[in-house]
Amino acid sequence: MTTYQAPVRDIDFVTNEVLDYSGHYRSIPAGAEATPDMVQAITAEAAKFAEQVLAPLNRVGDEMGCQWHDGEVTTPEGFKEAYQMWVEGGWQGLSHPTEYGGQGLPMSLGLIKSEMVGTANWAWGMYPGLSLGAMNTLVAHGSEEQKQLYLTKLCEGSWTGTMCLTEAHCGSDLGQMKSRAEPQPDGSYKLSGSKIFISAGEHDLTENIVHIVLARIPGAPDGTKGISLFIVPKFNVNPDGTLAERNGVRCGSIEHKMGIHGNATCVINFDGANAWLLGRENEGLAAMFTFMNTARIGTAIQGLGASELAYQNALPYALERHSMRSLSGVKDADKVADAIIHHADVRRMLLTARAFAEGGRAMVYDAAKYSDCMLQARTPEERARAEDELGFLTPILKAFLTETGLESASNAMQVFGGHGYIKEHGMEQIYRDARIATMYEGTTGIQSMDLVGRKMVLDGFKLYAGFCKKLYSFGFRKLVSGKCRGYAVKLIGATLGWNWQTLKMAVRASRNRDSLGAASFDFLMYSGYLSMAYYWAMMAEVAAEKLAAGTEEKAFYEAKLETAEFYFARLLPRVKGHAGCMSSSADSVMGMPLERFAIR
Known part of the structure; x- marks a missing residue:
């Protein structure tokens, strides 16, 4: 069976060192009670409940x-x-109004609780x-x-x-x-x-x-x-x-x-x-989108949780299972074979799950700040702006993180080999439980069309342009003064590629509307890898700064830099494949006459 240990240190890293939740809470009315001590206490108790009761x-x-x-x-x-x-x-009303029995704390704090509960x-x-x-x-x-x-x-x-x-x-x-x-x-x-x-x-x-x-x-x-x-x-x-x-x-x-x-x-x-x-x-459908967007962010957490749980349970097995010798020489001389973690392909699968879990956590937790701003807005204009920005990110979060969560679960099964396919270790349950996440609250295809249709074309590309500006601003700033300039270069390059593919997609769509549908999945996945690259660049910068300043947690921050290196070297390049698919003619998808589908 699977086990679960709440990643409290990594949650603290993302919320406080990367995303500055403390400063964020000071800027919103509901954040007054969310002091660092309060947040730490709630996180610790939620972790205990998830680990000891739910898991x-x-x-x-x-x-x-x-x-x-x-x-x-x-x-x-x-x-x-x-x-x-x-x-x-008193967990249910943690982030809801006090006048109705809630505790009135920020929605983003409730998200931390939801991640641990959902993963367990x-x-x-x-x-x-x-x-x-x-x-x-x-x-x-x-x-x-x-x-x-x-x-x-x-x-x-x-x-x-x-x-x-x-x-x-x-x-x-x-x-x-x-x-x-x-x-x-x-x-x-x-x-x-x-x-x-x-x-x-x-x-x-x-x-x-x-x-x-x-x-x-x-x-x-x-x-x-x-x-x-x-x-x-x-x-x-x-x-x-x-x-x-x-x-x-x-x-x-x-x-x-x-x-x-x-x-x-x-x-x-x-x-x-x-x-x-x-x-x-x-006006029910518009009102229901309040519910649906909550559910879609929740489903994104399921994708993150699948990556986290898969990594946590595949890692001990890779350390303990001995099979064959490492290509670079004997590692466990006192054993008949080396632990499988010494094999490059096993490490590839483990690091993929780890990179998706930690990168996905940063993506979701940053989006949660928009939820806070939306609910705590002082003016209708502020509320609309936060809602629009969250709306743009929602299909990317929901679809990309559930697809990558499913990949992580599949990789974790693969680490176990045949033992991953049987019930004893619980790996196949992670995969089965995660499989629905790519379908409910709108399939990946529906989220893709929502992104390119409603969130970009119908919006006049305004939110898209704002998101690009954020990526470029960070990338060029770190290119000048950052400690991880190589990642800034790759982020800027991938963003330029995204812009170019978007332009070509828009031109093709003006001639053939089916080209949007044919390109939408690859466009969303490109968007997801690019978004995660932005957060990995942020996390790498923080880790590099901490190491430069001197820290007692050297191993923690070095692991962050090593995982970032894996992401930029092994996962971000996938955007090139998605770009190639996006550039292909819609005829490759839509050209076959219906009557030929049955001909085999």
């Missing part, structure tokens, strides 16, 4: 899975007790994780009455929340959605329809589940312009917050899945269920 349940959840019987779901052994400890610890046990972490999206949606779009009635219980953790979007016939094309909400004389609605793939949609952890549901009101426009958002509790709620009778909500079944067995993925049937409008009529 041992990871394999339990995989083997036992969730059980469905007559519409009710039972979670794996130990999950309910762990959730009660979560509630008693992703299936369990999805139950409180989905609630965060429901809470954020209520904060942004709910009425004061709705916040008092639902948000207080969600912050407390005694209720959980879900996101109910897709239906069997429409997948990600929500414009085809058929669920209906009929207005009632008292201002409520009666909602009917069936939703699929609802994570944490039914369970035995809490007394109530608050579903955030997309549906159509009669007479609404066709397509996505006619979708509204509703609150639909599993149990109706009295005005004083106590539970009333069961609502018209039932779990029809749970899916039998490749991974994340400890989390129930449900078919939820709404049969004339009492529902309340959340936000404005026909």
